[in-house]
Every structure is written in C-alpha cells, then in structure tokens.
Amino acid sequence: MRYYQLREDGTPRLAVQTADGLFDLTAAKDRLQTLEDLFCAADITDRSIDDVTDDLLEDAVPLDAEVADGDALAAPVSSEIWAAGVTYRISEEARQAESDTPDMYIDVYESDRPEVFFKATPERTVDPEEPVGIRADSEWDVPEPELGVVLSDGDIVGYTVGNDMSSRSIEGENPLYLPQAKVYDKCCSIGPCVRSADSIEDPHDLEMWMTISRDGEVLYDDATNTGKMVRSVEELVDCYTAHNAVPDVAVLLTGTSLVPDESFTLEEGDEIEIGLEGIGTLSNTVVEV
Known part of the structure; x- marks a missing residue:
C-alpha cells in the first residue's frame, strides 16, 4: 500500500492507494489525519500499518487519483x-x-x-x-x-x-x-x-x-x-x-x-x-x- 499525506485548506488528511484505487482514510476515522497517527495505531494494536488500514477501507471514501499528483500533497512524514x-x-x-x-x-x-x-x-x-x-x-x-x-x-x-x-x-x-x-x-x-x-x-x-x-x-x-x-x-x-x-x-x-x-x-x-x-x-x- 502507498500512503499519501494530503493538506486541504491547512487541514491534514491521510489517503491510501490500493489495487482498487485511492481512498481517504481520514473519512473513515477522523482522528486518523497523519501517517504518525497510523503508526501510533499500529503500535498500540501490535499490528502492521497495512492490517490497520484493511479494517478501515470499508468506510473510507474514494478519491480521484489525480489528488495524488496535485498541489494537495505534503511531505508524508513531518519529522527529523x-x-x-x-x-x-x-x-x-x-x-x-x-x-x-x-x-x-x-x-x-x-x-x-x-x-x-x-x-x-x-x-x-x-x-x-x-x-x-x-x-x-x-x-x-x-x-x-x-x-x-x-x-x-x-x-x-x-x-x-x-x-x-x-x-x-x-x-x-x-x-x-x-x-x-x-x-x-x-x-x-x-x-x-x-x-x-x-x-x-x-x-x-x-x-x-x-x-x-x-x-x-x-x-x-x-x-x-x-x-x-x-x-x-x-x-x-x-x-x-x-x-x-x-x-x-x-x-x-x-x-x-x-x-x-x-x-x-x-x-x-x-x-x-x-x-x-x-x-x-x-x-x-x-x-x-
């Protein structure tokens, strides 16, 4: 899976690209806004980030694939x-x-x-x-x-x-x-x-x-x-x-x-x-x- 950090009107959102398309994970879980949030959820549940994402995909909202190539992209990880x-x-x-x-x-x-x-x-x-x-x-x-x-x-x-x-x-x-x-x-x-x-x-x-x-x-x-x-x-x-x-x-x-x-x-x-x-x-x- 590929994970994209999006910034829409200054608000961070997290998207994932699978074989079925691009999906808004924040729409499935509003507290899941960044990759760091996903890493934390995976650590707490002792699972991989892909396994955590699999559980959320049913409620995730499809996105236009062009979003992953546009101005809404942010650096995927904001750390040193x-x-x-x-x-x-x-x-x-x-x-x-x-x-x-x-x-x-x-x-x-x-x-x-x-x-x-x-x-x-x-x-x-x-x-x-x-x-x-x-x-x-x-x-x-x-x-x-x-x-x-x-x-x-x-x-x-x-x-x-x-x-x-x-x-x-x-x-x-x-x-x-x-x-x-x-x-x-x-x-x-x-x-x-x-x-x-x-x-x-x-x-x-x-x-x-x-x-x-x-x-x-x-x-x-x-x-x-x-x-x-x-x-x-x-x-x-x-x-x-x-x-x-x-x-x-x-x-x-x-x-x-x-x-x-x-x-x-x-x-x-x-x-x-x-x-x-x-x-x-x-x-x-x-x-x-």
Whole structure:
C-alpha cells in the first residue's frame, strides 16, 4: 500500500492507494489525519500499518487519483531526517573528486562504520512539487536521489523517495563544512508517498532514476538500482539508532549513486524528478536561498 499525506485548506488528511484505487482514510476515522497517527495505531494494536488500514477501507471514501499528483500533497512524514553517505561506489568517487582530502572517502566506503549525519528538520523540508534550495554562497550544487527508510520507534515501516540537496563546492572546500553543505533552508524533499515495508519485496532491488530539466531541455537523465548499495538498509538503520535518542517517527536517507558530472550545477528554475520503482516520483523545482 502507498500512503499519501494530503493538506486541504491547512487541514491534514491521510489517503491510501490500493489495487482498487485511492481512498481517504481520514473519512473513515477522523482522528486518523497523519501517517504518525497510523503508526501510533499500529503500535498500540501490535499490528502492521497495512492490517490497520484493511479494517478501515470499508468506510473510507474514494478519491480521484489525480489528488495524488496535485498541489494537495505534503511531505508524508513531518519529522527529523538523517542521511547516510558514501554507500555507493560512484558516490565515493564523486566526493573524492570534489575534495582536497579524497582518501577519507575511501576509508568511509571500506569501513565497518558508515557515515550517518543529521540532514533536516520539518522546517527545512519541502513538500513534493515545491522548490528545493541551492545556497547563494555555493558555486556547485546538485540533487542527490535516495531511497528513504521510514522508521516508527526505530522499526522500518515503509520507504519513500528523498532528495538530499548538496553543495559540493562547500563540502569540497573542507569536509568539516559538511553541515553547511547539507543542512540549510529548503535542503531536502521527501515523497510523494510512503510505501509500506510489507509491500516491498526487496528494498535492495529497486530501480531508481533522475532527470534534471532546464527551460524544457533535459540536461541529466540516468538510472541505477539500489542493489548497488554497498551497505544494507538494516545496517544503516542499526547505525543510526545505536546510542541515539531517535524520534518516534524519522526518515533515514540511504545515499546516492546518481551524480551529475563535475561540469553541471543546478540553477534557479531547474526541474528535478526522482523516481523509485514501486514507490513513486518526487518532483521539485529549484530556488536560490
């Protein structure tokens, strides 16, 4: 099942897409307005989110499928977001290329301990179809398409699409500038939905693609597979949650293997589309912040 967070006149609503269509779960249970509400209900009843939803579908109201592609979409989870880096070979190579200290990225790629870092708060995260940001003090900026793992009380409950916006020039100047290269206004987007973990057969075998367009011209178009990730989703989650007071609901982005070449940088007005097989396509434009 795919879960969509909707916002209608500022009021949150939760929808689910099944093989039979799109349904308004809030209409079936008015206190069920967000994914966090659904996660809480599943935890209290010791059931999966899909099992809880199955019981509500009879009373849920059908919705037009176009709702899941429209302006009513909100980021599906409003919680803090963390990210992992150097989990694909091409990411390790790209960060070597941008850095004056390339050996440290080889060490992380081959190390037992992955790189896990704080990425965004809800205030820094933009909804699907909304503009993501490039820093005004950066000369080299790229989107990073990533599989996002959705956690409830530290357990994997679903997957989403993430855009980890990055300033390669700032991080390349000095790796200690990573927080400034990664964490700033409009630095992240997730969505358009959360696909339940029970309905994903293997998160390590999903096609992922990204296109970047400018004035109607496609400047970047490439695809990969999450199977190229050198670390497992479970390994990254274990590292994130170990010795860390994680929130009740969180998202962990798992790294990228789609990296535009060194001659490319984002500009205001660019259009980014990131797709993940079986989950959906996350679309954003670009604005300078």
